[in-house]
Amino acid sequence: MNIANDHNPIEYFQKWFHEVDKAHPEDEANAMLLSNKGLDGFPKSRIVLLKRFTWEGFIFFTNYNSEKGKAIAKDNNVSVLFNWIKSKREVLISGKAEKLPENLSEGYFESRPERSKLSAWVSNQSEVITSRKILEDRLKAYEVQFQNKTIPKPAYWGGYIIKPSQIEFIEHDPLVGFKRITKYMLRPDYSWSKNIKYCQD
C-alpha cells in the first residue's frame, strides 16, 4: 500500500474529466450514475448530469419532490459512478448529498434555456402522468402564464452538492486484464489519504 498526502482528488478529477471530454466526447463525461437507498429500502440508480464541481463537491440539479429527492431527505448517503467506457476509466464516489443554497440554484436556473425552465414547472419528476396530452396542456398553460415575463425557479427545483468522503479512480488495462485503483479517503482533519492498488479486472 502506498500512502501519500500530497494530492487532492478534485484536481485529479478535473484532469481526468477534461482528458475524457477532449479525447472521447461520446463518453459524455458529465453523465453520472447516482445511487442511493430508495424509498422502498432497495438501492436505486439513475443518470443525472454533473453541472459543476468545486473543491467542496459535485453538483447536479433536480426536482426536490422527485423520488430521489424524497429518498435523499431521509438518507443523504449517495454513491456516484462516472463510467467512461471509451476512455477505460471510472470514478466512484461516496458522499453525502446536501441541498445547494437557494441563491446558487436560482443563479443556475436563470442560465437555463426557456424550454428547460418551463419543463421544471410542468411536472414533478417521478410523478405518474396518465397521458402526454396532460403535459402538453400544462406546458401551454405555463407558456401563457409566463409570456414576456421572467420565468422564476420553482421552489421545489434546485441543486445538490455531493460532498465526497471517498473517491476511487479506476483505470482499466484490458491488454493485461488489470485495473489500477487510486483511492482517496477523507480524514477527520479534511486532508486526503491516498493509496494505489492493482487488481485483476
Ligand SMILES: Cc1cc2nc3c(=O)[nH]c(=O)nc-3n(C[C@H](O)[C@H](O)[C@H](O)COP(=O)(O)O)c2cc1C
Ligand atoms: C442523459 C440523461 C440525463 C439526465 N439528467 C438529469 C439531471 O441532471 N437531473 C435529473 O433530475 N434527472 C436527470 N435525468 C432523468 C433521471 O435519470 C431520472 O429519470 C429522473 O431524475 C427521476 O428519477 P427519480 O424518480 O429516481 O427521482 C437524466 C436522464 C438522462 C437519460
